Amino acid sequence: MSGGPLIELRDVTKVFESSGRRAVTALDGIDLSVEAGDVFAIIGYSGAGKSTLVRLINALERVTSGQVIVDGTDLTRLSERKLREVRRGIGMIFQQFNLLRSRTVFGNVAYPLKIAGWAKPDIEKRVAELLNFVGIVDKAWHYPDQLSGGQKQRVGIARALATNPKILLADESTSALDPETTSDVLRLLKRVNRELGVTIVVITHEMEVVREIADRVAVLDSGRIIEQGTVLDVFADPQHPTTRRFVETVLRDQPRGTNLERLRARHRGRLVTARVRDDRNIGAVLSSAQARHAVSFEIVYGGIKELGGQSFGGLTLELIGEDANVDALVAELRAVTDVQEVAS
Numbered sequence: 001m002s003g004g005p006l007i008e009l010r011d012v013t014k015v016f017e018s019s020g021r022r023a024v025t026a027l028d029g030i031d032l033s034v035e036a037g038d039v040f041a042i043i044g045y046s047g048a049g050k051s052t053l054v055r056l057i058n059a060l061e062r063v064t065s066g067q068v069i070v071d072g073t074d075l076t077r078l079s080e081r082k083l084r085e086v087r088r089g090i091g092m093i094f095q096q097f098n099l100l101r102s103r104t105v106f107g108n109v110a111y112p113l114k115i116a117g118w119a120k121p122d123i124e125k126r127v128a129e130l131l132n133f134v135g136i137v138d139k140a141w142h143y144p145d146q147l148s149g150g151q152k153q154r155v156g157i158a159r160a161l162a163t164n165p166k167i168l169l170a171d172e173s174t175s176a177l178d179p180e181t182t183s184d185v186l187r188l189l190k191r192v193n194r195e196l197g198v199t200i201v202v203i204t205h206e207m208e209v210v211r212e213i214a215d216r217v218a219v220l221d222s223g224r225i226i227e228q229g230t231v232l233d234v235f236a237d238p239q240h241p242t243t244r245r246f247v248e249t250v251l252r253d254q255p256r257g258t259n260l261e262r263l264r265a266r267h268r269g270r271l272v273t274a275r276v277r278d279d280r281n282i283g284a285v286l287s288s289a290q291a292r293h294a295v296s297f298e299i300v301y302g303g304i305k306e307l308g309g310q311s312f313g314g315l316t317l318e319l320i321g322e323d324a325n326v327d328a329l330v331a332e333l334r335a336v337t338d339v340q341e342v343a344s
């Protein structure tokens, strides 16, 4: 095994061709590295290519060009038989849980161990351990239909971990759950990562999921990665408009629609939104605004969230003063952070 990333995609393209129809380029020149121990999120809108990307990582689909390297092995060169082995090293959980309805919780978690040929006493011990880890020991003899969504996903996680995979792929694994249950399941996944050392790839269309669980994130748009980096950096400085829209769904720091109309009606001064971040001291600039520029300000809108021990968000300010003075203050703010005019 090399010391490189655990999952690596190099210039991967996937084109779906079907006779009589136009070819669809689902993925186009994807470069991606997931380090061992990471929680890596891939976020994108419907149709961006997320499911296709997952299916390439667990070798359910083959690339059109490029390479997919998992744990040092180039999947694009392997026979179908060898691919089955690789798949065994990758656990997967799904939006609709995909449990076997005719089997109990115990039976569902035991299933992959039976397939792998484990002996009965070993299976019993392992299943008990897993149910304990995910916190549903008391439901061992229940059937999936008797469980809540969150409990079903716990069973899904236990089953996915049964054979000790290094990698867990979570495809929209919380999209069918309410926000509170989503947080519970994400906390469990975080424990899977931290306590069991499992590398997790999370596929989602929700930035809140990225914020709660991921270390790194790649933003997928029309089959391309438009932005990637640490979650902290992407939240602090989203570059691409699509990324900004995702970040905004969490921060809710920009006045829009009726909020904006109300602000406009009430505040006649110049409105700007300044990015807030611990290491960007807009407070110092603002506190001397009156003395140095003869500009007063009022905070009229804002949203700030905590992420990885840092604060992120935006504050919308009404700046009141002579135009030239306001310009000078805005220039000074721009020297320490990103400042956007609020569109009228």
Ligand SMILES: Nc1ncnc2c1ncn2[C@@H]1O[C@H](COP(=O)(O)OP(=O)(O)OP(=O)(O)O)[C@@H](O)[C@H]1O
Pocket (backbone or CB within 6 Å): 016, 017, 024, 025, 026, 044, 045, 046, 047, 048, 049, 050, 051, 052, 053
């Ligand atoms: N087997 C297939 N044959 C033809 N086209 C496909 C196939 N699978 C996916 N596509 C197309 O590839 C593109 C990406 O689809 P994909 O399912 O990967 O997106 P997604 O981001 O997972 O979306 P969603 O969240 O809606 O599932 C879409 O245009 C889709 O229609």
